Amino acid sequence: MQLTHKKNIAQALAIASCGLVNPVAEAATDDRFFSGWDIDAALMYYGEQDRVQAIEAIGDFQKQYDDESQLNLKVVFDSLTGASASGAVAQSQHQTFTRPSGDGQYIVGAGDTPLDDSFKDTRLQLSANWIEQLSLEWQSNIGVYGSREFDYTSLGVNGGIERSLNKDNTTLAISAAYTYDLLEPVGAKPVPLSAMAIRQDFISEQAFRQAFNLTRGDDSDDKQTLDLILGLTQIINANWLMQFNYGLSSVAGYLTDPYKILSVVDNSGTSQQYRYEHRPDSRLKHSLFALAKGVVAGDIVDISYRYNSDDWDINSHTFDGHYRHYFSDDFYGQLHLRYYLQSAAEFYQPFLLMGSILPEYASADYRIGEMTTYTFGIKFGHKLKGDHELSYRLEWYQQTPKNNGTALVGQLQQHELFPSLTAVIAQVSYSF
Amino acid sequence: MKLKICLGLLMLTLGGCSSLGVEPWQKQHFAREDMALNHEKLDLSLDDHIYFSKEGSSGGRAFAGGGCGCN
Amino acid sequence: MRMNTQLKQQTWGFSGSFRAMASPCELLIATDDKQVAMQMLQLASDEAQRIEAKYSRFISANVLWQINHAQGKSVAIDAETYQLLLFAQQCYQLSDGLFDISAGKLMRLWRFDKNSAIPTPEILNQALLAVDFEQVKFTTTELQIPTEMYLDFGGIGKEYAVDRVANTLAQRWPDISVLVNFGGDIACPVKRVAECSPWQVGIEDPQRLDQALVSLQIRQGALATSGDTRRYIELDGVRYGHIINPKTGYPVVHAPRSVTVLGPNCLTAGMLATMAMLQGEQAEDFLTEQQVQFKIYR
Amino acid sequence: MKYLWITLLIFVSTVSTAAPSLDVMVADKQGQLVSLSEFKGKVVYVDFWASWCGPCRKSFPWMEQMHNQYQAQGLAVVAINLDTEPRFAEQFLKDLPASFSILYNPDGDIARQFDLQGMPSSFIFNRTGELVYQHVGFFNKQQKQYEQQLIDLLKE
Numbered sequence: 043m044q045l046t047h048k049k050n051i052a053q054a055l056a057i058a059s060c061g062l063v064n065p066v067a068e069a070a071t072d073d074r075f076f077s078g079w080d081i082d083a084a085l086m087y088y089g090e091q092d093r094v095q096a097i098e099a100i101g102d103f104q105k106q107y108d109d110e111s112q113l114n115l116k117v118v119f120d121s122l123t124g125a126s127a128s129g130a131v132a133q134s135q136h137q138t139f140t141r142p143s144g145d146g147q148y149i150v151g152a153g154d155t156p157l158d159d160s161f162k163d164t165r166l167q168l169s170a171n172w173i174e175q176l177s178l179e180w181q182s183n184i185g186v187y188g189s190r191e192f193d194y195t196s197l198g199v200n201g202g203i204e205r206s207l208n209k210d211n212t213t214l215a216i217s218a219a220y221t222y223d224l225l226e227p228v229g230a231k232p233v234p235l236s237a238m239a240i241r242q243d244f245i246s247e248q249a250f251r252q253a254f255n256l257t258r259g260d261d262s263d264d265k266q267t268l269d270l271i272l273g274l275t276q277i278i279n280a281n282w283l284m285q286f287n288y289g290l291s292s293v294a295g296y297l298t299d300p301y302k303i304l305s306v307v308d309n310s311g312t313s314q315q316y317r318y319e320h321r322p323d324s325r326l327k328h329s330l331f332a333l334a335k336g337v338v339a340g341d342i343v344d345i346s347y348r349y350n351s352d353d354w355d356i357n358s359h360t361f362d363g364h365y366r367h368y369f370s371d372d373f374y375g376q377l378h379l380r381y382y383l384q385s386a387a388e389f390y391q392p393f394l395l396m397g398s399i400l401p402e403y404a405s406a407d408y409r410i411g412e413m414t415t416y417t418f419g420i421k422f423g424h425k426l427k428g429d430h431e432l433s434y435r436l437e438w439y440q441q442t443p444k445n446n447g448t449a450l451v452g453q454l455q456q457h458e459l460f461p462s463l464t465a466v467i468a469q470v471s472y473s474f
Numbered sequence: 475m476k477l478k479i480c481l482g483l484l485m486l487t488l489g490g491c492s493s494l495g496v497e498p499w500q501k502q503h504f505a506r507e508d509m510a511l512n513h514e515k516l517d518l519s520l521d522d523h524i525y526f527s528k529e530g531s532s533g534g535r536a537f538a539g540g541g542c543g544c545n
Numbered sequence: 546m547r548m549n550t551q552l553k554q555q556t557w558g559f560s561g562s563f564r565a566m567a568s569p570c571e572l573l574i575a576t577d578d579k580q581v582a583m584q585m586l587q588l589a590s591d592e593a594q595r596i597e598a599k600y601s602r603f604i605s606a607n608v609l610w611q612i613n614h615a616q617g618k619s620v621a622i623d624a625e626t627y628q629l630l631l632f633a634q635q636c637y638q639l640s641d642g643l644f645d646i647s648a649g650k651l652m653r654l655w656r657f658d659k660n661s662a663i664p665t666p667e668i669l670n671q672a673l674l675a676v677d678f679e680q681v682k683f684t685t686t687e688l689q690i691p692t693e694m695y696l697d698f699g700g701i702g703k704e705y706a707v708d709r710v711a712n713t714l715a716q717r718w719p720d721i722s723v724l725v726n727f728g729g730d731i732a733c734p735v736k737r738v739a740e741c742s743p744w745q746v747g748i749e750d751p752q753r754l755d756q757a758l759v760s761l762q763i764r765q766g767a768l769a770t771s772g773d774t775r776r777y778i779e780l781d782g783v784r785y786g787h788i789i790n791p792k793t794g795y796p797v798v799h800a801p802r803s804v805t806v807l808g809p810n811c812l813t814a815g816m817l818a819t820m821a822m823l824q825g826e827q828a829e830d831f832l833t834e835q836q837v838q839f840k841i842y843r
Numbered sequence: 844m845k846y847l848w849i850t851l852l853i854f855v856s857t858v859s860t861a862a863p864s865l866d867v868m869v870a871d872k873q874g875q876l877v878s879l880s881e882f883k884g885k886v887v888y889v890d891f892w893a894s895w896c897g898p899c900r901k902s903f904p905w906m907e908q909m910h911n912q913y914q915a916q917g918l919a920v921v922a923i924n925l926d927t928e929p930r931f932a933e934q935f936l937k938d939l940p941a942s943f944s945i946l947y948n949p950d951g952d953i954a955r956q957f958d959l960q961g962m963p964s965s966f967i968f969n970r971t972g973e974l975v976y977q978h979v980g981f982f983n984k985q986q987k988q989y990e991q992q993l994i995d996l997l998k999e
Binding site: 082098120165187189191196208211223267269277278279280281289327330331333336346350366409410421435441 | 494495502503511515520523525529530532535536537538542543
């Protein structure tokens with residue numbers, strides 16, 4: 043009883059069994075989609091005491107293409123609520139301000155620092171970067187970026203090239219970026235240093251409208267930024283490396299903050315009117331940055347110093363540092379200390395005096411006044427199976443604005459014109 | 475004349491750089507992930523964004539631009 | 546009813562074990578991620594248990610039971626059962642009727658513990674009447690068999706389970722090399738990467754059971770064994786293997802003790818091994834002609 | 844312009860004049876000194892690696908393949924570990940088993956003599972012991988080319 047000698051029974055069986063074993067190709071499961079991508083995600087809460095609160099979420103996606111090139115995609119979403127200092131000074135009586143849109147007002151209580159709470163803002167930013175190892179010594183990168191919020195659109199490109207020499211101990215880098223920002227302020231651009239129209243000062247809504255419109259300029263304006271960085275990274279010894287960057291940044295266009303104002307006070311320090319701030323339409327900034335990073339008995343230490351100066355006369359020094367200690371192979375703690383001090387811009391003044399001639403440029407925004415800040419942060423991280431990492435940090439940020447030598451007149455001496463501000467930063471991050 | 479001397483000096487400093495540094499096989503610490511200059515890049519970019527919107531100067535480690543109104 | 550699975554850490558990864566289809570089942574997983582290994586083991590035991598529950602002739606009221614007790618009426622079947630019937634049909638044709646799942650009733654007459662008796666010729670002839678795959682009428686959704694007939698997926702059930710499990714694991718975790726071993730039927734869907742040593746598989750020698758004589762190295766593909774290592778009857782010196790010739794009703798004469806075949810998947814390897822057994826003396830010629838790797842013990 | 848050239852010369856001369864060759868002694872795992880000249884007559888692929896070096900993890904499987912495929916035709920693959928402590932190499936070799944010879948040079952004097960420019964670095968000697976090729980780093984794209992070089996040398 044012979045089997046008929048068929049040659050390819052094996053092949054026929056293989057084909058027949060395929061139909062049986064995988065009748066339908068299952069949809070690719072999600073971890074296939076992410077395979078090959080390294081992903082870093084972070085969620086951060088920034089909260090100031092009774093001022094601004096912000097939530098920021100970042101997703102950073104990185105993929106390696108053979109050994110030489112790498113694509114990096116980043117998406118950032120943040121949303122802002124709360125109130126920020128308008129620039130007006132505190133007064134012994136309550137004050138009324140017109141909202142930037144001209145529709146409605148907000149009242150500030152006696153003795154309070156005037157805060158404008160019209161900011162509910164969400165922003166989305168997308169960026170892509172392509173890094174290419176051209177040869178053993180040369181590496182290049184190019185990138186594009188875009189960011190959109192309801193009154194501000196920003197688009198930019200950047201590129202750079204790096205040359206490593208001396209057995210990869212020294213790396214020279216040059217990179218440049220161009221950014222175009224379009225601003226569409228709520229209620230259009232205020233006419234520089236024009237006086238704010240307050241509804242109560244007018245008999246009719248129509249009269250108020252007319253006066254308000256006189257304080258309005260174009261609906262939008264833009265500014266362009268050219269950034270250049272020259273960098274040198276040098277390995278010092280088996281444990282330490284150093285990085286030196288010189289940064290040049292030239293900005294031209296609308297640099298005024300459309301929502302900031304200055305109080306105009308009389309000799310008794312009492313606000314008579316409020317004027318919209320005006321800043322120069324160009325700014326040339328230099329920065330010198332030096333970083334040392336090293337391994338000390340298994341722990342990672344980095345300390346850096348930055349010197350900034352610009353033609354607005356803001357000079358600043360920044361001391362920053364982290365100390366990371368590994369309690370075990372997969373658990374570490376990290377300390378973050380930062381100290382920053384800056385001088386005031388030449389056109390910064392906390393208020394204007396009635397009767398004195400109006401300067402060409404003036405701003406009472408404390409952020410370009412004289413100020414020192416320090417940050418104290420702690421962070422913990424767990425290295426998990428499969429190269430995942432979970433980390434969380436908590437930081438306290440204290441700003442202490444200072445009087446840059448302006449004589450306080452009348453009742454202003456009773457008020458805190460340079461209130462300090464504390465903020466908390468809480469962040470959780472996961473990478474896989 | 476001045477230019478040539480500067481150029482000469484520059485070459486010397488670069489030459490000097492070659493005395494700093496380690497041999498390729500002594501770089502085990504620099505292979506560590508946490509020793510990379512862009513390590514914790516999300517924390518760095520979040521910090522940059524906060525300080526850009528809260529202080530008068532920015533940049534240094536990276537570009538100075540902020541890309542936001544940040545009023 | 547949760548299968549009790551066991552996961553053990555090894556130097557090269559994890560080994561998981563459980564029981565199903567009346568045989569020891571083992572999973573060798575080349576990963577150091579415990580959660581993933583646990584998920585893979587759970588998936589394998591659930592799938593094996595599902596297929597056993599559905600098609601085993603020892604379980605009442607399952608799909609097979611409904612088919613065999615339909616008293617000649619047609620029964621609705623799902624896509625999986627249809628595919629199984631289609632495969633059984635192709636095996637029937639390729640083996641010229643030597644592999645016939647409609648011989649269920651005949652198979653049940655033979656008990657294969659050492660000292661059981663041989664069924665009498667009358668009973669055998671009576672059972673042979675009900676064996677004829679041609680009588681099995683099925684469409685993609687319906688199946689109708691004669692009242693007397695019993696179908697039995699025993700010949701392909703275990704190999705099918707091995708291939709299903711191997712295939713599902715390979716699609717979910719394409720980068721993890723895994724070896725599925727249900728009682729000697731083995732599949733290795735994801736190639737064992739060059740830099741790791743290949744899986745070592747021992748083939749049982751019928752004379753000295755549970756002592757692997759020859760070890761086979763496998764990086765990818767499948768392996769199945771057919772043979773009377775455990776189930777056989779010995780009567781006045783003649784050993785009868787558990788492979789029954791559906792045409793004669795008797796175990797195959799001069800069948801080898803065991804046949805092990807390497808193939809692209811377990812179903813193909815298993816069916817070739819079974820067909821080789823059915824060839825009795827010509828088992829070696831049959832497999833050589835198929836140009837597959839095999840190992841025969843006589 | 845004169846000054847420029849003089850300075851350039853000073854700069855170049857600081858580079859040490861080293862010549863990679865097989866006449867060196869390197870210790871094996873047990874500390875026994877092995878002379879690389881014993882491989883003369885074969886095509887010798889000398890590779891310097893370390894456990895912390897990422898690209899080295901990619902070069903090992905390829906070297907294992909080359910060893911298995913061309914050992915019979917006279918290829919000798921010698922991988923010299925430069926970890927400061929040989930025990931660091933153990934985990935690496937467990938993940939990436941290698942059947943070619945592994946030697947150890949913890950204080951790196953051989954590496955200094957070969958004047959390595961990066962990690963990994965490989966030096967290919969023909970059957971008469973002359974240095975023919977040098978590679979720095981390891982790139983998947985160049986694997987075919989690296990293999991062809993070995994094949995040509997083996998034919999000589």
